[in-house]
Amino acid sequence: MEEDYEILRYAQELFRQIQPGKREPDTVSWDEGLPLDRVVVRYGEVKLPSGMRGKLTPGDWRPLVASSIIYNQSLYRGQRRGFIVRLVLPLGVGEVPLIFALLQIFHMRNEQATIELILVIAGWILFASSVLWLYIHWLWRSLFYAADKRAAEIVGTATILESLRKSRDAISTLIVPRKRFSVLPSLNQRVQKLEKLLKP
Numbered sequence: 001m002e003e004d005y006e007i008l009r010y011a012q013e014l015f016r017q018i019q020p021g022k023r024e025p026d027t028v029s030w031d032e033g034l035p036l037d038r039v040v041v042r043y044g045e046v047k048l049p050s051g052m053r054g055k056l057t058p059g060d061w062r063p064l065v066a067s068s069i070i071y072n073q074s075l076y077r078g079q080r081r082g083f084i085v086r087l088v089l090p091l092g093v094g095e096v097p098l099i100f101a102l103l104q105i106f107h108m109r110n111e112q113a114t115i116e117l118i119l120v121i122a123g124w125i126l127f128a129s130s131v132l133w134l135y136i137h138w139l140w141r142s143l144f145y146a147a148d149k150r151a152a153e154i155v156g157t158a159t160i161l162e163s164l165r166k167s168r169d170a171i172s173t174l175i176v177p178r179k180r181f182s183v184l185p186s187l188n189q190r191v192q193k194l195e196k197l198l199k200p
Helices: 004-019 058-108 113-155 158-173 187-198
Strands: 027-031 040-041 044-051
Touching: 004 027, 004 040, 004 058, 004 113, 040 058, 040 158, 058 113, 058 158, 113 158, 158 187
Parallel strands: 027 044
Antiparallel strands: 040 044
16 A cells, blocks of 8 residues: 555665664555554564555655664664663562572571561562562653654654644544553653743
8 A cells, every 4th residue: 555655665764774784574464463552663664553544645654664673773782781770679679688688597497487488588579579660661762752752853843743632642542441550651651741842
């Protein structure tokens, strides 16, 4: 279709600019399982939500595709550098009281020691799970915001804001299941972040 061809052409042009020398996308698909506010560009394919077909023009998709290219390929490698500081370091520090508690428990030789051991391990698992969840929450949201900011530098802040708003307005007219809590930012949150860039 003409619409798919135009979107693919935009995606290839953006890919050459953002990821020169890398494999360019060569196909566009409309995925029924993709959330309405998501665009995925990877493995040589541009995936768009089928529920949004015909709701936006190819030009409207262009900034969203740019952000997706950056999110999925460019920024992810750079953001992973914060992995040691934001995840490994807190977990490492948290092991100090864990080891101390285990040493104290091992010196005890009664049934109470077994109960305390279980409680300590359960507490550590809860702590590690919380740190991991907070890290994933920070990482995925920061990736989206950073990708939008970089895309704004390429296509223009006003342009990507217009596309995000059109996408948000189009989704609001559709009957969709209520989303559960997501670690990914909503279109409203992405718009609000970008609007701050326009403020003096």
